[in-house]
Amino acid sequence: MSAVSGRRLTPSQIASLEAIPDKEDLSIEHCAKIPAAKYIDPARFELEKERLFKKAPMLIGASFQLPRIGMYFQVKILDTPILVTRAKDGKARAFFNVCRHRGTQLCAANQSMEGSRISCPYHAWTYSLEGGLIGVPREDAFPALDKTKYGLIELPCYEGGGLIWAGLVPGAKVDFSDVSGELVDELHAMGMDEMHVYNSKTYPLKANWKLVMDTMLDKYHVLRLHRNTLAKYFDDTPEITDLIGPHIRSTSRRANRGPEALDYSFEGVRSTTVFGYALFPAGMIVASPLYVSFLILRPISVDRTDADYYMLSSGPVTDEKLQGKLKRSFELMDIAFGQEDFWAAEQCHIGLASGAVSELLVGGLEKRMEVYHDLLEKRLGLT
Ligand code: FES
Numbered sequence: 001m002s003a004v005s006g007r008r009l010t011p012s013q014i015a016s017l018e019a020i021p022d023k024e025d026l027s028i029e030h031c032a033k034i035p036a037a038k039y040i041d042p043a044r045f046e047l048e049k050e051r052l053f054k055k056a057p058m059l060i061g062a063s064f065q066l067p068r069i070g071m072y073f074q075v076k077i078l079d080t081p082i083l084v085t086r087a088k089d090g091k092a093r094a095f096f097n098v099c100r101h102r103g104t105q106l107c108a109a110n111q112s113m114e115g116s117r118i119s120c121p122y123h124a125w126t127y128s129l130e131g132g133l134i135g136v137p138r139e140d141a142f143p144a145l146d147k148t149k150y151g152l153i154e155l156p157c158y159e160g161g162g163l164i165w166a167g168l169v170p171g172a173k174v175d176f177s178d179v180s181g182e183l184v185d186e187l188h189a190m191g192m193d194e195m196h197v198y199n200s201k202t203y204p205l206k207a208n209w210k211l212v213m214d215t216m217l218d219k220y221h222v223l224r225l226h227r228n229t230l231a232k233y234f235d236d237t238p239e240i241t242d243l244i245g246p247h248i249r250s251t252s253r254r255a256n257r258g259p260e261a262l263d264y265s266f267e268g269v270r271s272t273t274v275f276g277y278a279l280f281p282a283g284m285i286v287a288s289p290l291y292v293s294f295l296i297l298r299p300i301s302v303d304r305t306d307a308d309y310y311m312l313s314s315g316p317v318t319d320e321k322l323q324g325k326l327k328r329s330f331e332l333m334d335i336a337f338g339q340e341d342f343w344a345a346e347q348c349h350i351g352l353a354s355g356a357v358s359e360l361l362v363g364g365l366e367k368r369m370e371v372y373h374d375l376l377e378k379r380l381g382l383t
């Protein structure tokens with residue numbers, strides 16, 4: 001039994017569970033419009049960079065990437081190469097992944113690494129995981145070098161609820177209040193802070209990052225685009241949508257849900273109820289009965305986005321039967337994301353970039369999209 005199994009849902013999560021109405025009570029009448037330019041205009045992307053990505057806390061990783069002291073990984077958000085470490089004090093720290101000698105990237109590995117120090121591959125300047133410069137070969141060649149002034153350049157960083165957030169501008173004040181507090185309580189109740197990675201994959205996408213977010217926020221497509229993969233697990237009703245700060249929580253029934261299945265622990269409800277969190281601005285968590293899907297979107301340019309997908313389990317997967325199930329689930333999600341959701345985002349980008357349509361229509365089963373876009377506009381100072 002995992003340590004997660006005894007955790008109880010928060011009162012707010014329980015309230016959203018209990019608010020799921022009977023199917024016949026649901027009304028989905030709604031229609032809104034989103035201008036196509038938001039997805040294809042390079043000036044809009046620049047605005048998002050300046051007013052959002054460089055100001056808001058950005059999701060840069062998760063605690064499961066640093067399960068032990070002495071671990072580190074690298075990630076690139078926009079044009080910012082970031083090194084994330086867990087030093088002896090257990091704290092997660094973020095730095096520019098850039099050597100202070102001549103600017104080389106210190107770590108280029110695609111997976112988490114382990115070691116008490118990080119050595120630059122070029123001339124072997126060495127840094128502690130706290131960011132201090134601790135070794136310079138042939139130091140006599142740099143007679144006036146004050147090593148205390150040449151530590152790694154630190155970025156504001158916060159870890160909570162199993163997620164790691166950072167500001168992309170060194171020294172700039174970042175308000176982490178939206179990613180702490182209530183969000184952390186909810187993710188804790190789901191065990192996000194103790195999850196293990198079963199498998200992961202990065203998808204380089206030719207699509208605007210918001211089109212990828214839209215596929216995660218749209219319930220309308222589930223029975224249609226996913227007709228051969230996920231459709232059988234879901235029904236065609238809207239979800240209960242709540243805001244946790246700027247993050248959108250959705251609570252919805254799985255196709256098999258009956259009142260007898262209600263329970264107030266995450267382990268108890270996950271087989272019948274789907275909790276999803278659209279993490280602002282660019283991430284997603286969706287709970288399935290056996291695993292949790294976790295997605296970090298990394299915008300690159302107006303028409304390019306990298307999507308890191310992680311399939312998480314509540315504990316290490318040693319049981320062979322569970323391993324087999326997760327293997328099949330990962331293959332399924334690789335199709336559902338890679339060949340369906342992400343494919344749809346790319347197709348949409350091609351269509352919008354043609355200039356054929358000036359706006360998108362959003363119906364009652366896509367309401368979460370509208371909520372999300374309203375939040376974005378507000379954050380960008382456009383409304
Ligand atoms: S660039 Fe890193 S040691 Fe020279």
Ligand SMILES: [Fe+2]
Nearest residue numbers: 215222226341
């Ligand atoms: Fe989907």
